[in-house]
Amino acid sequence: MNTRLVIVLLLMVGRCVAQQPYGATIPWITYEAEHMQTNGKIIGPAYDPYKVETESSGQRAVLLRSKSEFVQFASGMNANSMVIRYSIPDSKDGKGLEYPLEIFINGKLIRHCTLTSRYAWLYGKYPFTNNPADGKPRHFYDEIQITNLPVSKGDVIRIQPGRSLGDTTAYCIIDLVDLEIITPPLKAPANSLSVTDNIFRGKDSSYDYTEAFQKCIAKAIETDKTVWIPAGRYMLTHDIMLPANIRIQGAGMWYTTLVGNEVLYTHADRRVRLIGNGSNIHIAGFSIAGELNYRSDQEANDGITGSFGTNSTISDIWIEHTKVGMWIENSSNLTITNCRIRNTMADGINFCVGMSHSTINNCTTRGTGDDGFAIWPAVFKPQQFSPGFNTITHCTAQLPYLANGAAIYGGEHNAIQNCFFADITQGSAILISTTFPTSNKSVDNNFSGITIIKNCLIKTSGGFDHEWGWRAAVEICLDKRSISGLAIDSVFIDQSLSNAISIIAKNADSTAEVLRNAILENVHVAGYSIGVKNKRGLFISDGVHGLLTIRQSSIPGISGNTELNMAR
């Protein structure tokens, strides 16, 4: 009884906050290729697995096959930078091809670019291969970033292949273009040490910056200064440990880039990996461009990993072509803000072992190879904090080529709120599940307190998970265990590909999988089953027991098991 009262109070507090209601505040505007003027071929929509259409935003894109085919659009804004999400074919050996692309403004050629499929294309069964002969292709897309463009509002931007390959299998698919105005690079903060200083870099200024970073960090700790990474590209070939109290500042995510070494990248310990190892770490303002193009779960994660103790912050960081964006453990009161994760081999950001009172705010993921955002209180390592009270807020997840937009696998009182999910076509926009282990003999991090899903907007999601089948846009999955304490409030589910909401017990005969204290309130479903026939607004599988309260909701097409008591 008390619990319900507490929920009501939380809802009222939440409604007082005026902000962008759903998802991250993004500084770019997206132009969808299928809405541009084109003499190429619009492809899609399609919703089945292993199709490029399914991995396209809105499940549609434009196919260009020769130099005379283009997409063009009038810019609605001034802009100086652009991201193009594209797909080009793989090579026969799976290593990838390069393909030229040209950009015109008002009819004038202003840029030649080289696209690559080196980081795209995976095949076969999880965790996938780079061998086209294994079939079942996925991860068709990659992105290119282009800066220093002189775009004024009203200018016509045309994008076309840089040559005709004569080969009928050659093509370039454009999914979307993001236009953005990027502000000039930041200046060195006061009281800082630059990684480019000769004392760190050595006289021969070798291209490998690993040692310079390590020395600069050590000196910054010793002298209580900030590590400054000016605009530029910095190759790193070994782990960078982040000790307690370190501050690292780059010139901005468009300007300062930590890059991997393509040749060494097959060695799991020679990647771009920043490892938190202490409290009060603050890192901001750079990007990480890894070189990973395969997934091996035996190899350690690259990107940002480790333990950030208490009170650390990670902000304004762009990560691509790594295994994960961030895989964080043993941290409390960590905040991750304003980050972009794109085209990774696995998760965007995962709060794993021992995460408490930490927040992911105003971040976006696109093209991740696993959950965009995940909270998984695993027990395969000792946990420093009792996991729970973590929040994913004002975040946007789009277009993972495996798994879900955001997932919670256990823990106490975690929340996903004010988020936007679009085109989650290989899984659920939001998955609440007991799929992964969260307990051992001494600790049980199962769902407890109230898990909150609140103020979320979900479009064209709920797709085919190759190891599971169609998942709902919002799925509550009693996979291995029960779930108790779930408040789903003010969630709008638009154009779900399969079921809009499902409650699934993996074992249809089980009496052990119980849903307790679950409420759906202000949940509105507009359109479902658009990608596959005979799906529902709310589907409850056999084997689910317990109590579900539905209030003030519009959910057409409720079907399934009657052993779950529904109070309405």
Ligand SMILES: *[C@@H]1O[C@H](CO)[C@@H](O)[C@H](O)[C@H]1NC(C)=O
């Ligand atoms: C992590 O930090 C601790 C001190 O807090 C230190 O003893 C240890 O050597 C550090 N680990 C690495 C790999 O730097």
Ligand SMILES: *[C@@H]1O[C@H](CO)[C@@H](O)[C@H](O)[C@H]1NC(C)=O
């Ligand atoms: C974290 O911040 C809080 C509030 O400022 C402070 O009380 C606490 O000591 C900090 N923790 C550490 C490890 O610095």
Ligand SMILES: *[C@@H]1O[C@H](CO)[C@@H](O)[C@H](O)[C@H]1NC(C)=O
């Ligand atoms: C959390 O950490 C921030 C610094 O990142 C600090 O300002 C704040 O006081 C901390 N909050 C708590 C409750 O410790």
Ligand SMILES: *[C@@H]1O[C@H](CO)[C@@H](O)[C@H](O)[C@H]1NC(C)=O
């Ligand atoms: C959100 O992050 C973007 C960068 O992606 C930034 O431009 C914007 O100011 C941030 N908004 C808020 C409210 O923090």
Ligand SMILES: *[C@@H]1O[C@H](CO)[C@@H](O)[C@H](O)[C@H]1NC(C)=O
């Ligand atoms: C169980 O998990 C906890 C938390 O991660 C860990 O501290 C403990 O060592 C684990 N115990 C066993 C028996 O594996």
Ligand SMILES: *[C@@H]1O[C@H](CO)[C@@H](O)[C@H](O)[C@H]1NC(C)=O
């Ligand atoms: C987490 O914290 C525990 C206990 O302090 C420690 O044994 C373990 O190594 C930590 N793991 C990470 C990844 O920091």
Ligand SMILES: *[C@@H]1O[C@H](CO)[C@@H](O)[C@H](O)[C@H]1NC(C)=O
């Ligand atoms: C979670 O674990 C605790 C301790 O083992 C147990 O009492 C509780 O019933 C479990 N809850 C669910 C939903 O499994």
